[in-house]
Amino acid sequence: MNHRLLLSAALLAFVGTASAQQPQARPSQPAPQQARPAQQQAQQQAQQQLTPQQQAQLAQQNADMSRAALQVMQMVDANRIGEVWDSASATMKRLVTRDDFVKQITIDRNRLGTAGTRGKAAVSRSQFPAGASVPEGLYLNVAVPTTFSKSNTPVRELVSFRLDEDRTWRVSGYSLRGPNGGK
Numbered sequence: 001m002n003h004r005l006l007l008s009a010a011l012l013a014f015v016g017t018a019s020a021q022q023p024q025a026r027p028s029q030p031a032p033q034q035a036r037p038a039q040q041q042a043q044q045q046a047q048q049q050l051t052p053q054q055q056a057q058l059a060q061q062n063a064d065m066s067r068a069a070l071q072v073m074q075m076v077d078a079n080r081i082g083e084v085w086d087s088a089s090a091t092m093k094r095l096v097t098r099d100d101f102v103k104q105i106t107i108d109r110n111r112l113g114t115a116g117t118r119g120k121a122a123v124s125r126s127q128f129p130a131g132a133s134v135p136e137g138l139y140l141n142v143a144v145p146t147t148f149s150k151s152n153t154p155v156r157e158l159v160s161f162r163l164d165e166d167r168t169w170r171v172s173g174y175s176l177r178g179p180n181g182g183k
Helices: 003-009 037-048 052-077 081-086 090-095 098-112
Strands: 115-118 122-128 137-148 155-163 169-178
Touching: 052 081, 052 115, 052 122, 052 137, 052 155, 052 169, 081 098, 090 169, 098 169
Parallel strands: none
Antiparallel strands: 115 137, 122 137, 137 155, 155 169
């Protein structure tokens, strides 16, 4: 999948069900894929420094964002990709046209076939400074191993969210990684 399209997909705006209020834990390194062991360890250490109340808020946010990501995945399953783009942030829309977004995701999903079962979601956070390869901001990624009818092994389905200036989490991307799906 085109890197610019992946980035665009990573900037797609869709109002998530989760609140923008969150504890200010140290963000992890950028995680376009599932968090690697070192990143997971850093996230766990940061979470251990939180108060029990902050840990509960973070767990609730993870659950809320995982549900929001599942909603996006289900929209893609139902071929409602254009609706996902229609709800996109201005940042995402500046990077990719609706037609290109729909076309690329459709190509990737057609290669994989029908979505089957989805595994446990893994949530990671990334902070990008100004001038990075991704527009500045705080991002939250939800990665889910998903089986597809044309793939013998699970594919990592990723929905990314960005905390927009109005303190609302919005979808900022959708991508697939694995056999026959994207990169």
